[in-house]
Amino acid sequence: xxxxxxxxxxxxxxxxxxxxxxxxxxxxxxxxxxxxxxxxxxxxxxxxxxxxxxxxxxxxxxxxxxxxxxxxxxxxxxxxxx
Numbered sequence: 001x002x003x004x005x006x007x008x009x010x011x012x013x014x015x016x017x018x019x020x021x022x023x024x025x026x027x028x029x030x031x032x033x034x035x036x037x038x039x040x041x042x043x044x045x046x047x048x049x050x051x052x053x054x055x056x057x058x059x060x061x062x063x064x065x066x067x068x069x070x071x072x073x074x075x076x077x078x079x080x081x082x
Contacts (some may be wrong), residue, residue, distance in 0.1 A: 004073070005031045010038020017045055019043050032069050 003022055007015055010033035010068055019040060031044035034052060041047040050069060 001025070001027045003027055005029060005040060005044070006033075006070075007031065007038070008034050008066070010035060010040040012040070015040060018051065024081050032066060032073075059073050 001022070003019070005015055005019060010031070016039055019031075020043065023029060023043065024060075029044040030046045030048070031039045031040045032048045032050070034050060035041065036047055036049040036051075042047060048069060050066070
């Protein structure tokens, strides 16, 4: 089983709890975070960090930096399926 986790901060409490539980079940964790030094990045078997400075829009973090990463994941999945 493989879990792909997306978190801008890499510090989302519920995600950290779920990752910890699933790692105990030998699940492989791939994370996409803004930094490689976040808790989620450190818990993951593979981390893709995009290292873009956070931009706050309407009191929330702008997640548009994750869109290119999602595109690449979708592209890779399609290529592997061929």
